Amino acid sequence: MEQGNAHEGARPAYALGAFPRTPADGRMAECRVPEQARGERAGAEWAGAGQAGGRPAEGEQAARGEHTHGEPLAPRAVQRHSVRGQILDALRAALVDGELVPGQVYSAPALGSRFGVSATPVREAMQRLAVEGAVEVVPNRGFRVSERGPRELAELAEVRALIEVPVMLSLARTVxxxxxxxxxxxxxxxxxxxxxxxxxxxxxxxxxxxxAVLALSGNKQLVSVADELHQRSQWPLVSGPATRRADLLADASEHTALLDALVAQDLAVVQALVREHFAGADG
Known part of the structure; x- marks a missing residue:
């Protein structure tokens, strides 16, 4: 596996402030993987493409089956030890941010060139996301981002509530x-x-x-299942607007309110807060 030179314990690629944006157009500034982590460069053919920055024209990309939809995906910084892990984290963050557009197809070589790595770790990361249901494989083209509609998100929230509400009520009585x-x-x-x-x-x-809350139950399987459902619920709505900062702040405030209710062992408030939290867009 290709290796980076980031020290152990470095912040993940999606950590707060990890992706500086250029002031001119608001898009993320380009950041490359350290040279020794790049391995075989799938983007080598881009060097003589005759475009600014060595990138080929959209027609040339399309001829190779690469992604040509609108603005290019903004590059994301990668800092962790495993290159595949770095790319996986960055792609998950792009899904949450809506940079990977639901319904659009992206190729591993095109994404790899923007991360400064070969297509291999991108393809491996995308295969993992396919297992999780975030993308689907499109033979000879790449990966299509799955579309999440309001009904599916509502169903995920309902299942999460069925799992987490009784567990939190039990923990409120004992922790x-x-x-x-x-x-x-x-x-x-x-x-x-x-x-x-x-x-x-x-x-x-x-x-x-x-x-962390569910881990207090001591049930690792429960934590794993709940976390998978939570992650799937964070993908953006199909054609939906980005969550406003005020909405995020409202959801975040529910975490502190929930802790207060758990400390007070106020079961009625705990149940109401958890159900309300799941009903939100990002809970």
């Missing part, structure tokens, strides 16, 4: 107050991400908070 206080920084991290409107950072911190 001492000091254990809940230890989760306060995780709740505050969601507020920090929401305050700057960073959907990718909010999505990760939101999942981290829910994982």
């Amino acid at each position: 001492p107050a000091h254990r809940w206080s230890g989760l306060r920084p995780l709740a505050e991290a969601t507020v920090t991400a929401a305050a700057v409107g960073d959907r990718a950072a909010y999505a990760e911190s939101d999942r981290a908070f829910h994982r």
Whole structure:
């Protein structure tokens, strides 16, 4: 597997502030994987393409079956040890942000050139996302981003509520107050991400908070299943508007309110908050 030179424990690619945007057009500034992590460059043929930055014209991309839809996907920084892991994290963040457009097809070589890596780690990451249901394989073309409609998201929220509400009510009766206080920084991290409107950072911190709460049950299988459902529910609506910062802040505030109710062992408030949280777009 191709290796990067980032030190162990570096922030994941989707971490808050990891992707600086150029002031001119608001798109993310280009960032490359360290040279020794690049391996075989699938984008080598781009060097003599005669376009600015060495990129070929859209017609040339289309001839090779590469993605040519609108503006090119903004490159994302990759910083973790495993190149495939870096790309997977960056692609998941792009799904949450809506940069990977539902219904559109993207090729591994075209995405790889924008990350500064070969097509191989991109293809492997996309295969993983296909297993998770985020994309589907389009033979000889690439991967189509799955479309998530309101009904499917509502069904996911309903299943999550069936799993998490009774578990949280049980935990509210048994977990001492000091254990809940230890989760306060995780709740505050969601507020920090929401305050700057960073959907990718909010999505990760939101999942981290829910994982930590459910982990107090001691049931690893429950945590795994709930986290998978949570991740699927974070993908954007088909043709839907991006979540507003005010909506993210409202969802984030429910985390701190939930902790207060858990500390107080107020079961009625816990149940109401969790159900309301799942009814939101990003809970």
